[in-house]
Amino acid sequence: MNRSVVIGAVLVLVAAATAWQLRSPGWGLSEAEVIAAERRGRQVFLSSCAPCHRGESDLPGQDELQSDYSTREIAATLDKPPAGMAVFTGTDAERRDLLVFLNGG
Numbered sequence: 001m002n003r004s005v006v007i008g009a010v011l012v013l014v015a016a017a018t019a020w021q022l023r024s025p026g027w028g029l030s031e032a033e034v035i036a037a038e039r040r041g042r043q044v045f046l047s048s049c050a051p052c053h054r055g056e057s058d059l060p061g062q063d064e065l066q067s068d069y070s071t072r073e074i075a076a077t078l079d080k081p082p083a084g085m086a087v088f089t090g091t092d093a094e095r096r097d098l099l100v101f102l103n104g105g
């Protein structure tokens, strides 16, 4: 195999791995696991967050949470909910699925 083909293939792999890292913040999930987690996380969002964060009030709705908040910020909010926000009572798995769904990264 010609050397530039090998270098090209390595660059493509590095780019793909980087894009994947940006999408999935450190949980080491496969693509199929991310899709499944997003599906479950959506249900968690609808039952635990959407009653207040429906995007109609001053509170950020789903789109805003996904685009304007990082995973770290959302996780910190869940750990220390501001006045008026319900304490998240889901399991660790539900919490992770929710963060994957919101995917602020």
Ligand code: HEC
Pocket (backbone or CB within 6 Å): 045, 048, 049, 050, 051, 052, 053, 059, 060, 065, 069, 073, 074, 077, 082, 083, 084, 085, 086, 088, 098
């Ligand atoms: C009982 C209503 C209620 C529920 C349920 C709720 N929140 Fe909140 N949330 C609030 C209120 C009130 C604030 C504070 C808004 C402020 O002070 O500006 C807030 C703030 C936030 C913020 C920070 C917004 C900011 O800019 O500071 C994030 C992120 C957030 N909520 C995410 C969530 C997620 C994710 C869930 C689901 C697990 C959730 N919330 C469930 C009422 C709720």
